[in-house]
Amino acid sequence: MKPIFKFINYLQPTHYFVLKKNDGHSVFPLVKNLPAEIVEQLESDHQYKSDKAKAYDLSWQAVQKGYIGKAETYTQFENVPVVDNYRFARKYFSSFWVLYILIVRLFSFYNPITEVLGWWKTRKVSRSTYLEIPLVNSEYDAFNSELILQKPFISVIIPTLNRYPYLKDVLQDLEQQDYTHFEVIVIDQSTPFQSDFYNDFQLEIQVVHQEEKALWLARNRAIKMAKGDYILLFDDDSRVDKNWISEHLKGLDFFKADLTSGVSISEVGAPTPAHYAYFKISDQLDTGNVLLKKAVFEAIGLFDRQFEKQRMGDGEFGLRSYLAGYLNISHPYAKRLHLKVGSGGLRDMGSWDAFRTNSLFEPRPIPSVLYYFRRYWGHTAARWALLRTVPLSIMPYRFKGSKPMMLLGALVSLFILPLVVFQVIKSWRLAGAKLDEGALVEKLKIKSEKWEVKS
Template sequence: MIFNFLKYLKPIWYFNLRPSTDFCYFPTETQLKEAGIGVLKDERYLSDDAKVRDLGWTAFQRGFISKTNEKGLDVWQNIKVPIYDEYVFLRKNFHWAWVTYVLFLRIIMLHNPFVDIKSFLKTRSVKRVDFSKDVIISNDYENFHSQLINSKPFVSVVIPTLNRYQYLKDVLRDLENQTYKNFEVIVVDQTDDFREDFYKGWNLDLKYWFQEEKALWRARNEAIQSAKGDYILLYDDDSLIESNWIVEHLKTIDFFDADLSSGVSISTVGADVPKHYSYFRWSDQLDTGNVLLKKEIFKNIGLFDRQFEKQRMGDGEFGLRAYLHGYKNISNPKAKRIHLKVGEGGLRQMGSWDGWRPKKLFGPRPVPSVLYLSRKYFGNKFSIFYIFSAILPSLIPYKFKGNKFLKGLSFLLIPFLLPLVIYQVGKSWNFSTKKIIEGEKIESYI
């Protein structure tokens, strides 16, 4: 882990775990200079180790993507830096409220309060950094002529759908308008009132079938098994895209010699891409509503884990698995979609769409699959840190999650809601234990 205190705020971040292949994720000072990137160590850190690690972290956040096969800084080697340095790192990267949360957490965990409070106070002048204001631009991308696109690889677009014909119509229309034409569309329809006539008349290489079981990951797995393409493009049934969507995914794969291109999602028509997704960078997530990947990945690491059926984070688990097996995943701002997040159909109907907000008062919080993932890969200790960091925001309804007043109110309500929350978390923990004992349900690609 690049800084030890990161475990309190990003305990299940992909890059906390050592991958089988390091593509210079966190470059050294020498590697940055060789790439022509200006470097300046932060002299506010006390230790040289912290200065070097902060340099690698900063390059990662600014969008440094090495095109060599050199290993970068070994941030997975456990080292200790002064507590003061840990607080400098937190203040540079997180809101002051989260830094205060870490201080409080460490005090109740019986760490030396004098050292922590002193370091917390002495670092008050350190300001949070906005990395999006100083990104490393991939200047050659716009003029890059992709040999991959010229070779016209066959792409399979996979779309599971449930009770969303109204929106699926726009999805298929956008696919008809793609400038790249060498692709097929596979729709796995789980709609209650299945309409075969809906699929007639489209100017697409369109395959579809009805799946009686309401099962998202089964639908995606079976579609991938039947896909003819060398590339799989996973998509949702309530999204809108521009005509160059497939082109931008393929171009990114080629330009960065990557294995996955993770497109960005916007929830409002006309909205800007969020700042931290507005430039190319290593991706630390996988969204099955907008990602292109080589089919060989499924052949090598298996399909989606059906332990996540009707629950959350099945795509996150697959992305983590791909990262650990040494596959390159690029966050791609050029391949964007508008995700309408409609209120009916889809996972909202068949299961738990929100991972941390239970549908029922006494339902598990979070949904058990969330803890199944975190405990399986990161262990119980980091999963507890994950629960601590996510519980408070989860008390706010999803549509109001950015409301500062409600955030403050949720903090005040904690003493009254604590017995209920403990019950909900305990229930989720027990269910996730059963999943862990039962084991993964990852089918092999045949």
């Protein structure tokens, strides 16, 4: 499927919303079918050359600003003029990435006159501030959730590895929840295993000591044990408020969604990041803070163990659920404080970051990342993703949020290009082996009552 604007292929080549769902529909609504009160909150741009581009721009805005509704969506997109693509890129992405697009397209032998003119004609286009005023769900605060009143049973799943001091806080936060109809399943991979640690918590808790250090095995194991119709995935280095579970349920009920992905912040008192501060269709899944119907696992399977001790396993499951047509909302009020403890957990199993290596001769990115990209978006999109992300990953993780340091990393990558090429080729080869083996997704058996008929 073509993306809503062609330049998305360079800017977000492996984004969920580039792909059509299994039913052939995109996530982007036809603007003519949107409610009038939604259209009034969008900014019409009459400077586009084509009417198609004007409509696509409004549809893009609707999704990004938080439209969650029943309007019919596009099943395909037509090409729009190059100048309209440059206008779109300038409105919604930084000038650095617009210049990147121009350079890439010139080196890809597109018509240089058309490209330079498109770039030049849009040079005065300002970056849009449309996200400063997202769509408002004014009825949410007063909404009385029937789902909460029904008190569905929830299974809270926590894999843990060598983090008992932090896990104590996690379990104490669960003791304080205002919604109490839940169990806790802990898959403990710690060495040494401290069985007495769990004795004093006032929770319905199941603890399994798993000797193999394997995150996705642990989560899959717990899901198969779960008694609840809803699964709440949690991390062992997080803190939550007492209304955390009830907010997840309320959001699920209000939007008639199948999954709710909560927000994570990394410092006490830190504001919610602006692009997560409102409800919207989620383009990610964070297994440290997501509530979903168990039926989703029954329909599409458990987590893919090709991601064991690597990265992107939660992203892959999120994409699988999106493609299957399940609605996942980004929930700004189901917040957690993610401490990102530097030891234990996945830190003891692999890299902190998907694109940063721990030594010079390790693959870059982690092979599971390329397995994920190539499996769903194909080899070409994976290459575009590498070009966009690998040069910026040269600098250490602590500089991840610094644009000057990321730019420096891109320049440094030119001087160590042979090493970077070696790392990428190694990752590509290892990802290819994963693709050849195929997904390691176990099906979750549907539990059904069997009635014995007596004559």
